[in-house]
Amino acid sequence: MERKTISLPRLGRLTPTLESTMLKITEEVGELAQAIGKFRGLSGEQDRKPDEEVVRAIVSELLDVAQTATSMMFVIEDLYGIDMEAEMDKHIEKLKQKGYL
Structure with missing residues (x-):
C-alpha cells in the first residue's frame, strides 16, 4: 500500500487560543x-x-477542518511546550499496533 502524507502550514498573523481554535x-x-x-x-x-x-465542496471543507486541527496542534505546542513531533510518533506507533499501518 502506498503511504501518503499530508502536510499543512502554520498560519501567520493569527493569535488563536485553545478555545477560539x-x-x-x-x-x-x-x-x-x-x-x-x-x-x-x-x-x-x-x-x-x-x-x-459537491464532492469538491466536501474536500474543501474537510481541508478547512484539517487546517484548523493543525493550527490547534501549533497552539498546544506554543502554549504548553508539547513536543508535537514526539506526540505524532506515539500516534503513529498506536496506529501500527492497531494494524492500521
Whole structure:
C-alpha cells in the first residue's frame, strides 16, 4: 500500500487560543456536515448540484477542518511546550499496533 502524507502550514498573523481554535473546528465540522448533507440530498434542496461539484465542496471543507486541527496542534505546542513531533510518533506507533499501518 502506498503511504501518503499530508502536510499543512502554520498560519501567520493569527493569535488563536485553545478555545477560539476549538470553536473554529466546530464551525468547520458543521460546514463539512452541511456539504455532505447536500451530497446525500438531506438539505431539502429542489435543485441538486452535480456529484463532482459537491464532492469538491466536501474536500474543501474537510481541508478547512484539517487546517484548523493543525493550527490547534501549533497552539498546544506554543502554549504548553508539547513536543508535537514526539506526540505524532506515539500516534503513529498506536496506529501500527492497531494494524492500521
